[in-house]
Amino acid sequence: xxxxxxxxxxxxxxxxxxxxxxVAALLFVVLRLLPVDPAAMSLPPNATNxxxxxxxxxxxxxxxxxxxxxxWLGQLLSGDFGMSIAFRRPVWDLVSEALPATIELAFLSxxxxxxxxxxxxxLAFYFRDRTxxxxxxxxxxxxxxxxxxxxxxxxxxxxxxxxxxxxxxxxLDPQFERPVITGFLLLDTLLAGRPDAFMSALRHMILxxxxxxxxxxxxxxxxxxxSLLDTYQEDYIHQARLRGLDERRVLLRHGLKNxxxxxxxxxxxxxxFLFGGTLLVEVIFSYPGLGNLMIDAIRNVDLxxxxxxxxxxxxxxxxxxxxVDMLYLVLNPKLRVR
Amino acid sequence: MSLLxxxxxxxxFANALGTFTVLDKLTFELQPGKVLGLVGESxxxxxxxGRTIAQLLPNRFHVTEGDLRFDGRDMLKTGAAExxxxxxxxxxxxxxxxxxxxxxxxxxxxxxxxxxxxIGRGAGRRPERDWRKVxxxxxxxxxxxxxxxxxxxxxxxxxxxxxxxxxxxxxxxSQPKLLIADEPTTALDVSVQARIVGLIGDMQxxxxxxxxxITHDLRLAREICDDVLVLYAGKQVExxxxxxxxxxxxxxxxxxxxxxIPPAAxxxxxxxxxPDRMPGLMSLKQMGGCRFAPRxxxxxxxxxxxxxxxxxxxxxxRALCHKPEATPGIAPPPALxxxxxxxxxxxxxxxxxxxRHYITRARLFRKPDTFPAVRxxxxxxxxxxxxxxxxxxxxxxxxxxxxxxxxxxxxGGTMELLGRDVSGMDRGTAAFRRENVQMVFQDPQSxxxxxxxxxxxxxxxxxxMNGSRADRATRAAELLQEIGLSPEMAxxxxxxxxxxxKQRVNIARALCTVPRLLIADEIVSGLDVSVQAxxxxxxxxxxxxxxxxxxxxxxxxxxxxxxxxxxxVMYRGEVVEQGEVDAVFANPQxxxxxxxxxxxxxxxxxxxxxxxxxxxxx
Numbered sequence: 001x002x003x004x005x006x007x008x009x010x011x012x013x014x015x016x017x018x019x020x021x022x023v024a025a026l027l028f029v030v031l032r033l034l035p036v037d038p039a040a041m042s043l044p045p046n047a048t049n050x051x052x053x054x055x056x057x058x059x060x061x062x063x064x065x066x067x068x069x070x071x072w073l074g075q076l077l078s079g080d081f082g083m084s085i086a087f088r089r090p091v092w093d094l095v096s097e098a099l100p101a102t103i104e105l106a107f108l109s110x111x112x113x114x115x116x117x118x119x120x121x122x123l124a125f126y127f128r129d130r131t132x133x134x135x136x137x138x139x140x141x142x143x144x145x146x147x148x149x150x151x152x153x154x155x156x157x158x159x160x161x162x163x164x165x166x167x168x169x170x171x172l173d174p175q176f177e178r179p180v181i182t183g184f185l186l187l188d189t190l191l192a193g194r195p196d197a198f199m200s201a202l203r204h205m206i207l208x209x210x211x212x213x214x215x216x217x218x219x220x221x222x223x224x225x226x227s228l229l230d231t232y233q234e235d236y237i238h239q240a241r242l243r244g245l246d247e248r249r250v251l252l253r254h255g256l257k258n259x260x261x262x263x264x265x266x267x268x269x270x271x272x273f274l275f276g277g278t279l280l281v282e283v284i285f286s287y288p289g290l291g292n293l294m295i296d297a298i299r300n301v302d303l304x305x306x307x308x309x310x311x312x313x314x315x316x317x318x319x320x321x322x323x324v325d326m327l328y329l330v331l332n333p334k335l336r337v338r
Numbered sequence: 339m340s341l342l343x344x345x346x347x348x349x350x351f352a353n354a355l356g357t358f359t360v361l362d363k364l365t366f367e368l369q370p371g372k373v374l375g376l377v378g379e380s381x382x383x384x385x386x387x388g389r390t391i392a393q394l395l396p397n398r399f400h401v402t403e404g405d406l407r408f409d410g411r412d413m414l415k416t417g418a419a420e421x422x423x424x425x426x427x428x429x430x431x432x433x434x435x436x437x438x439x440x441x442x443x444x445x446x447x448x449x450x451x452x453x454x455x456x457i458g459r460g461a462g463r464r465p466e467r468d469w470r471k472v473x474x475x476x477x478x479x480x481x482x483x484x485x486x487x488x489x490x491x492x493x494x495x496x497x498x499x500x501x502x503x504x505x506x507x508x509x510x511x512s513q514p515k516l517l518i519a520d521e522p523t524t525a526l527d528v529s530v531q532a533r534i535v536g537l538i539g540d541m542q543x544x545x546x547x548x549x550x551x552i553t554h555d556l557r558l559a560r561e562i563c564d565d566v567l568v569l570y571a572g573k574q575v576e577x578x579x580x581x582x583x584x585x586x587x588x589x590x591x592x593x594x595x596x597x598x599i600p601p602a603a604x605x606x607x608x609x610x611x612x613p614d615r616m617p618g619l620m621s622l623k624q625m626g627g628c629r630f631a632p633r634x635x636x637x638x639x640x641x642x643x644x645x646x647x648x649x650x651x652x653x654x655x656r657a658l659c660h661k662p663e664a665t666p667g668i669a670p671p672p673a674l675x676x677x678x679x680x681x682x683x684x685x686x687x688x689x690x691x692x693x694r695h696y697i698t699r700a701r702l703f704r705k706p707d708t709f710p711a712v713r714x715x716x717x718x719x720x721x722x723x724x725x726x727x728x729x730x731x732x733x734x735x736x737x738x739x740x741x742x743x744x745x746x747x748x749x750g751g752t753m754e755l756l757g758r759d760v761s762g763m764d765r766g767t768a769a770f771r772r773e774n775v776q777m778v779f780q781d782p783q784s785x786x787x788x789x790x791x792x793x794x795x796x797x798x799x800x801x802x803m804n805g806s807r808a809d810r811a812t813r814a815a816e817l818l819q820e821i822g823l824s825p826e827m828a829x830x831x832x833x834x835x836x837x838x839x840k841q842r843v844n845i846a847r848a849l850c851t852v853p854r855l856l857i858a859d860e861i862v863s864g865l866d867v868s869v870q871a872x873x874x875x876x877x878x879x880x881x882x883x884x885x886x887x888x889x890x891x892x893x894x895x896x897x898x899x900x901x902x903x904x905x906x907v908m909y910r911g912e913v914v915e916q917g918e919v920d921a922v923f924a925n926p927q928x929x930x931x932x933x934x935x936x937x938x939x940x941x942x943x944x945x946x947x948x949x950x951x952x953x954x955x956x
Contacts, residue, residue, distance in 0.1 A: 129397075234438060235433055235434075235435050235438035235439040236438065236439055236440055236441045236442070238394075238433075238439075239431065239433050239439040239440075239505075240441070241392075241394055241425075242392055242394065242425060242426070242431040242433075243425060243426035243430075243431070243453055243456060243508075244421075244422040244423065244424070244425030244426035244427065244456055245422070245426075245452070245456060246419075246422060253444075253452070254441050254444075257441075257443050257444070258441065258442065258443055261443075331443065332443065333442070333443060333445075333492040333494070334442065334492070334494050
């Protein structure tokens with residue numbers, strides 16, 4: 001089992017390298033096609049043409065595009081991620097501050113999506129052919145038809161502005177100082193021994209996490225329910241009943257365990273989308289993650305930042321799909337043994 | 339006192355169109371330690387009886403009347419929890435598809451442990467070792483090798499026969515009073531079949547368990563059952579001691595089923611083909627008289643109008659018929675005359691030393707590990723000849739078929755078709771072969787595209803030719819006529835047809851290009867004997883009309899004996915014997931052939947003795 005997983009990881013890694021290269025090349029080329037001149041942007045507005053030309057020369061912008069790409073790649077590999085044009089700070093610093101925030105957001109959202117989706121799927125299946133199923137079905141369609149940013153706005157208006165139950169800006173109440181240990185705020189507040197700060201951070205996360213998690217859940221619910229319906233056609237379910245097992249046990253031990261496999265493959269895809277969804281939700285909640293960084297960078301045509309953040313998104317999606325496949329391997333004995 | 343007494347039990351299915359009776363006033367008794375056989379065509383309601391006893395009827399099905407007592411308990415009045423407590427403990431089930439009946443994501447050990455917990459023999463708070471010991475003993479009792487190792491395996495790592503042994507072991511863990519075995523050997527090989535039947539018999543005697551054995555195999559029922567109940571369209575048409583029922587059948591249906599099976603030994607005779615098929619649920623209401631009347635060779639006017647009486651035809655032997663005394667008069671058609679091969683027939687196909695290896699493990703820098711699926715097989719086939727290939731699963735018979743038809747390339751050897759070398763896989767050869775050799779696949783359910791109409795399916799071969807729509811429609815009508823279906827069927831989808839009809843369509847598709855050789859891979863396995871007889875007649879009809887050759891792959895030796903001129907026996911990838919059918923059956927040369935013949939139900943020693951003799955088989 002361990003060997004199979006290592007083999008799969010190795011294979012995934014081998015695929016990841018060309019994937020990242022292609023994404024990097026795409027980002028690079030597309031951004032160079034934009035009608036902006038990074039050299040001119042790096043200089044004060046009163047710079048002379050000669051100064052701009054000199055800057056272009058220094059930045060290597062007058063070389064052929066493939067050469068520029070290779071130079072950039074070489075810098076990346078040596079750990080030089082470049083300087084942000086707008087913030088005048090190393091890109092690495094900006095990304096390493098924003099990335100943990102987005103990971104926290106996405107991770108919690110996935111948990112919410114999984115819990116809501118699986119619970120909904122089980123309930124819809126349990127109440128199959130009854131009125132309750134129609135109600136669950138109806139609400140899932142409603143949820144499915146609203147995009148996550150609308151959920152974000154709605155939740156913000158209801159629970160933040162109108163009821164004023166929850167905060168909807170930034171990550172902490174202003175009275176707390178942000179401890180930096182791992183970069184993950186929830187973890188850091190706990191490590192720093194500040195449960196009050198932890199609670200504040202958690203309260204700040206509820207609305208964005210709900211917006212993302214809820215909108216990702218209907219797909220999970222629907223696939224789980226239909227794969228439960230399929231599973232219940234199988235002989236082993238019937239045989240389990242003939243052995244006298246009660247319905248609850250048949251559902252949770254035999255039904256869910258088998259029906260979860262197709263659901264899991266969908267969740268991999270779903271979580272990829274969820275990552276994309278963080279972008280707008282972060283902006284709506286002024287959440288200082290990759291999404292806000294990206295929007296700022298785009299607004300300022302901050303090419304070095306856009307490139308690295310783009311790559312970071314790509315890596316996240318690759319990691320998630322690898323983790324999901326690994327789980328699949330662990331849960332499905334048929335794939336494990338060769 | 340009887341263990342199980344069923345008195346006038348009816349089960350109905352209700353939907354928007356009304357209520358339809360599925361089982362009609364069933365009445366029978368089962369004594370402790372006895373074996374009752376339930377026989378009849380599929381759709382007769384055999385499995386429904388087991389589900390009724392378990393009180394696990396599908397949605398919209400319910401018991402409408404009658405009295406069902408198990409061990410003195412009124413089963414129709416027991417609550418769900420009480421019922422569940424009986425299931426798995428006092429009443430155990432052995433399923434039809436052993437591989438599918440075990441949960442694929444749990445190990446065998448986990449599943450046995452769950453069952454032990456349910457029946458109260460489980461570990462509870464006892465240490466791990468304890469339940470393992472019980473489980474290992476149980477698996478040992480069903481003659482599984484390395485029971486401790488099996489506990490940690492998943493179902494897909496085991497064969498169907500092994501899974502069935504595990505399910506039998508689980509069923510007997512609780513020393514049940516009643517065992518319901520629903521076609522427990524249908525999905526298994528003949529050789530494994532005999533051993534599983536022997537094992538069930540062995541366990542049944544040891545534990546004094548009563549058994550309800552559901553099967554469509556009449557020979558098997560005769561061999562192992564004390565009593566037999568024949569079911570037709572939800573009606574119990576005959577009930578009595580097995581020897582009585584099969585020696586002196588009172589109902590024409592029982593007799594017709596018996597005569598539809600090709601004899602495994604002795605005199606050759608023709609097959610009685612029951613026309614048409616069993617009436618569906620919906621049409622039963624309109625039938626005033628006997629439900630079998632439309633297919634009955636003895637039917638007269640009153641049979642269609644007056645419901646037949648339940649007549650006692652012998653000691654403990656009842657039949658639901660107006661004139662059971664006439665039943666023995668139903669005679670089989672005369673034996674086939676085709677048996678003598680035409681000595682002047684031209685050679686159609688010749689294979690020499692054909693082999694096929696599969697790579698089991700690719701290696702860097704070294705020769706890969708290979709598994710020989712077929713080892714230098716040679717055969718000659720004359721025009722118009724019927725050749726049977728027999729052997730257990732994994733013997734390479736299906737692989738050989740795929741090589742002959744060109745679905746797979748050979749690893750060595752030569753093949754000649756009509757004097758032309760067809761060993762290669764190049765385009766010209768493939769086209770030539772396609773024109774002359776066609777294959778019918780085993781399972782019509784998966785071989786027919788469910789989204790296409792029958793007319794399109796049977797003329798699929800014309801898609802590569804330049805035929806107009808009208809040409810295709812005409813050809814489809816011809817083909818359907820030829821295989822005995824009405825041309826209107828062309829508009830149907832496969833899902834709207836019965837199993838036998840689908841298999842006909844499957845055959846018709848292969849006939850579209852008028853091939854000289856048809857390779858039929860297990861095309862009658864899993865079908866009812868009545869449908870099987872119809873299909874065998876169809877093949878004979880095709881041979882008469884078209885002078886076509888057939889290679890019939892089958893695990894059913896009696897079918898091969900009935901239909902084929904010559905037989906080829908395969909074992910572990912090798913052809914161990916080939917020759918004229920009668921010669922091979924009367925005087926088998928290879929050890930394996932002898933064992934295969936002995937494993938046939940209804941032949942030689944009873945299953946239990948056979949079982950002991952066949953332990954050396956594996």
